[in-house]
Amino acid sequence: MDTDQEPVRVVIVDDEQLVRMALRLVIDGEPDLTVVAEAADGDAALTVVDEQQPDVVLMDVRMPGRDGLSTTRELLTRPTPPRVLMLTTFDSDDLVLGSLRAGALGFVLKDTQPPQILEAVRTVANGNPVLSPAATARVIAAATGPQSAHARTSSREAARTQLSTLTERERETARAIADGLGNPEIAQRLNISIATVKAHTGSLFAKLAVENRVQIALLVRDAEE
Numbered sequence: 218m219d220t221d222q223e224p225v226r227v228v229i230v231d232d233e234q235l236v237r238m239a240l241r242l243v244i245d246g247e248p249d250l251t252v253v254a255e256a257a258d259g260d261a262a263l264t265v266v267d268e269q270q271p272d273v274v275l276m277d278v279r280m281p282g283r284d285g286l287s288t289t290r291e292l293l294t295r296p297t298p299p300r301v302l303m304l305t306t307f308d309s310d311d312l313v314l315g316s317l318r319a320g321a322l323g324f325v326l327k328d329t330q331p332p333q334i335l336e337a338v339r340t341v342a343n344g345n346p347v348l349s350p351a352a353t354a355r356v357i358a359a360a361t362g363p364q365s366a367h368a369r370t371s372s373r374e375a376a377r378t379q380l381s382t383l384t385e386r387e388r389e390t391a392r393a394i395a396d397g398l399g400n401p402e403i404a405q406r407l408n409i410s411i412a413t414v415k416a417h418t419g420s421l422f423a424k425l426a427v428e429n430r431v432q433i434a435l436l437v438r439d440a441e442e
Contacts, residue, residue: 224251225342228269230262230288231255231277231304236327240275243331250338259283259291266292271299273342278305278316278324286315293320293428302341318435320428323347346431376439382424390417394430395437 229240229252241252253269256262258280266274274292278285289301303316303324316324322341325334337347380388386407393403400414407414421433 222249224249225273225338226251226253226269226271227338228253228262228265228271228274228299229255230257230259230274230280230285232257232280233277236277236304240334243334244338247335250335259285259288262288263291266295266299270297273338274299274301275338276301276303276316276321278303286319289316289321290319300341300344302337302347314435317431320432322429322431344429346429346434372439373441376436379425379436380440383421387417387420387424390414391421391425391433391437394418394421395434397434 224247227244227250229237229244231237231240234257237255237257241255244250244252253271254265256265260283262274262276263283276285276289285303289303292298292301298320301316301321303321304327305324306327322344323337323346325337325347329337340347380391383391386409389407390403393406398406400411400418403414404411418430421427425433425436427433427436
């Protein structure tokens with residue numbers, strides 16, 4: 218680690234004080250991370266984020282008043298939005314999926330071990346997605362269950378319309394991103410250079426009007442439902 222680099226600035230948003238305290242203790246124990254503020258609800262989160270301009274927001278999904286989904290959507294309209302990492306339990310699947318569609322970079326379960334939470338914060342701070350394997354299947358199941366069939370049909374049609382604007386290579390790149398591959402793996406799969414992968418990914422961001430790779434993956438999944 219480069220000790221001359223400024224630490225990643227983190228805001229913790231959770232309505233439970235004990236959760237905030239525990240996360241602060243874990244994060245502040247790392248030399249490359251620092252908690253600059255806490256908030257107990259969505260409205261307070263908007264205020265402290267505007268004041269502190271953090272790099273990462275650890276966002277609880279379910280809170281009284283403005284929930285994590287609404288708060289995330291609002292934060293990501295900012296000119297220089299923070300990267301949002303959602304905190305969730307298994308009963309928050311629908312909201313987490315909505316948060317990912319809104320632009321959050323990922324989610325971790327509240328009972329995740331501290332080393333994994335720290336790694337998730339660092340990963341998100343670098344602009345990379347974090348999808349907890351233990352919860353991903355539950356989120357997908359919630360999104361594809363029979364109770365959401367009508368919503369799936371609408372999402373599928375919208376996603377296919379967006380993806381129809383892509384070239385064949387861009388579609389292959391989007392498919393590889395949805396499969397969870399990084400740039401080196403995509404380059405190997407498609408037999409192209411990493412620079413070309415980055416160029417295709419940039420085109421995907423522009424054509425699909427998305428902010429990150431998670432949103433690309435969700436569009437691909439929607440189109441295939």
